[in-house]
Amino acid sequence: MEIVKSSHLRPSNRQFSQLIKAQGPAIETRELQTHVTVDPEGNLVLGGIYESREENVLVGIPGLSSILILGQAFQSSQRRAFKSELLIFITPRIL
Numbered sequence: 001m002e003i004v005k006s007s008h009l010r011p012s013n014r015q016f017s018q019l020i021k022a023q024g025p026a027i028e029t030r031e032l033q034t035h036v037t038v039d040p041e042g043n044l045v046l047g048g049i050y051e052s053r054e055e056n057v058l059v060g061i062p063g064l065s066s067i068l069i070l071g072q073a074f075q076s077s078q079r080r081a082f083k084s085e086l087l088i089f090i091t092p093r094i095l
Contacts, residue, residue: 030086038092049086054079 030049038044060066060075067074 040094044090046088047085051084053082
């Protein structure tokens, strides 16, 4: 006898943003919706939620980096790139 469970999944990945407002921290949400059929004790991997983020950081010596023309000699700029993928592993169990 085979038991098949049908699920409607809607996982949410909430993150606190680095931006803090007067009402509290902002929350970033990533969601995935799907309809699947999985055997009992079978494994399911949900993926496909990608995030790509870039930052430009300006670092300088306080005071000297703000001088009009000479300030550029006392500062540096860095560009950073971040990539991530959200994977959700599910193993259904019938209780």
